Amino acid sequence: MxxxxxxxxxxxxxxxxxxxxxxxxxxxxxxxxxxxxxxxxxxxxxxxxxxxxxxxxxxxxxxxxxxxxxxxxxxxxxxxxxxxxxxxxxxxxxxxxxxxxxxxxxxxxxxxxxxxxxxxxxxxxxxxxxxxxxxxxxxxxxxxxxxxxxxxxxxxxxxxxxxxxxxxxxxLPRPRPAAPPDDADPGRPKARAEVGATGRPLLLAVGSLDRPRGFDVLLDATHAWCRRDPVPMVAIAGEGPLRPVLQRRIEDEGLPVTLLGLRQDVGDLIAAADLALLPGTGEARPVLAQEALHAGVPLVAARTGAVRELVGDAAELVPPGDAKALADAVTRLLDDPERRARLRESGARQAATWPxxxxxxxxxxxxxxxxxxxxxxx
Known part of the structure; x- marks a missing residue:
């Protein structure tokens, strides 16, 4: 053309x-x-x-x-x-x-x-x-x-x-409208089922599988959720050089984590998630953070100046590299639907301030x- x-x-x-x-x-x-x-x-x-x-x-x-x-x-x-x-x-x-x-x-x-x-x-x-x-x-x-x-x-x-x-x-080009916080969205159960998260919380991370993204810290944190009933499913969409290392850890440690590879339906996955996770410091203006707040999905992210500048108080921010703090923040949110609702509201207000x-x-x-x-x- x-x-x-x-x-x-x-x-x-x-x-x-x-x-x-x-x-x-x-x-x-x-x-x-x-x-x-x-x-x-x-x-x-x-x-x-x-x-x-x-x-x-x-x-x-x-x-x-x-x-x-x-x-x-x-x-x-x-x-x-x-x-x-x-x-x-x-x-x-x-x-x-x-x-x-x-x-x-x-x-x-x-x-x-x-x-x-x-x-x-x-x-x-x-x-x-x-x-x-x-x-x-x-x-x-x-x-x-x-x-x-x-x-x-x-x-x-x-x-x-x-x-x-x-x-x-x-x-963020053409942000997806905020999704309802339950299964009223007909596409939500389908997306959750495809990644093995039917009847259990879905925690989604997105990014290239390299060291700055902090996925090793995310796997460390996942151990704390294995004792929950039901056990949350962690899904990571992305590809990169650390995939063999991460996959080996998932299998050896029996972690409830699935590596999805590159996906064309990341927007649908985010809308279907209960929480979005940004454990690393590799992005100045993370697309996942923007899409999560636009979609009304509570975000837990590593605290960096750039992320704080982007999301303000509309997310749970934890020290970078601290697996325990990440695990505790996720656990608190899973147990506190009122806090999740407040984050959805503050996320919508914060997203409205973006260019x-x-x-x-x-x-x-x-x-x-x-x-x-x-x-x-x-």
Whole structure:
């Protein structure tokens, strides 16, 4: 599908932007899809450079963009393809550290403005951690503007050398309406049955299976719930390098936990859950936290500055890495329906304060306008 644009005001030709995406983060991919739709509706020509599988999942072309398949790699061929795609663009907007670094390489020697959105802080250990710090410095110092999805990311960008770093207004695309707190939703029993949670509480966690997500802490906490009747079912939707380790622990320790792998129905699973769990510190603006509060599902999360900034007092927050505190918080909520009801209400109020998709597109267009000069008609 070819991008469709409307004439720009004041006799200018349409602004042409290139969105660069690595495709490895569901939150940033959904954000780019939403942003693309809003920009195209306002007459902006959008090209999305992302792996082919990202377009299959998020349908950037269906939102009116031109999709250019660029692998999630910084090898010379990928950078060359990205450089070609960016030729003639008025502005390039990259999402995530690795996509941003590829954009820096592709724009080398050009004066095209580069906007970077950091959705999360990249995590690594050992020599790779040093490499990531080098990439952060290179990107922060090269980008015209860095947008961070949390105050902590904005501060980090400034410390790393960003000339201009701002808090991003990032909306959760098309939030699911709040679900009733019982089985009045006809899809709820079906979703629960599919994950083995019929007649027992369903506790849902979502995220890539890597160390920062804290799923090892979640498995530790699960031991405390094995003595309950009925025993809650913990379901984890996501895939990643720690899957074999987690699966081995589940089997060896006889834990009531199921690894669901990658799912396309995460929204349905969240709406079907009794509690949503966010045990780790790996995300600056966790999609699960946003979807849980929108869906009226009480949230238990590791207390970080970014999460507290996002949810306020509308969730049970526990110290990161503290399995006992996580287990105690879940136990208290399972035993206290009135507290769960209060969290549903406060969650709805907190979600109402978050940026809308209109706010997100408006802020981004404002930044674009700052960085681009009037373009004469072609």
């Amino acid at each position: 070819s991008p469709v644009s409307t004439p720009s005001p004041h006799g200018q030709s349409p602004l042409r932007t290139v969105q660069v995406l690595g495709g490895g983060n569901a939150g940033s991919s959904a954000h780019v899809r939403s942003l693309t739709s809003g920009l195209v509706a306002r007459g902006v020509r959008v090209t999305v450079c992302a792996p082919s599988e990202a377009d299959h999942t998020y349908d950037f072309t269906g939102a009116g963009a031109e999709h250019v398949p660029v692998p999630r790699s910084s090898d010379p061929a990928s950078v060359a393809a990205l450089r070609t795609a960016c030729a003639g663009a008025d502005l390039v907007h990259a999402h995530g550290l690795h996509a941003s670094f590829r954009a820096v390489l592709a724009l080398s020697g050009r004066d095209t403005p580069l906007v970077v959105t950091w959705h999360d802080r990249a995590h690594a250990e050992g020599a790779r951690a040093h490499l990531l710090r080098m990439l952060e410095r290179r990107v922060a110092r090269t980008a015209t503007v860095v947008l961070g999805t949390s105050s902590a990311l904005v501060d980090r960008a400034r410390r790393t050398g960003a000339r201009d770093a701002r808090l991003a207004a990032v909306a 809308t998709e209109e706010d997100t597109v408006g802020q981004v267009l404002s930044v674009y306008d700052e960085l681009t000069q009037p373009r004469p008609l072609a």
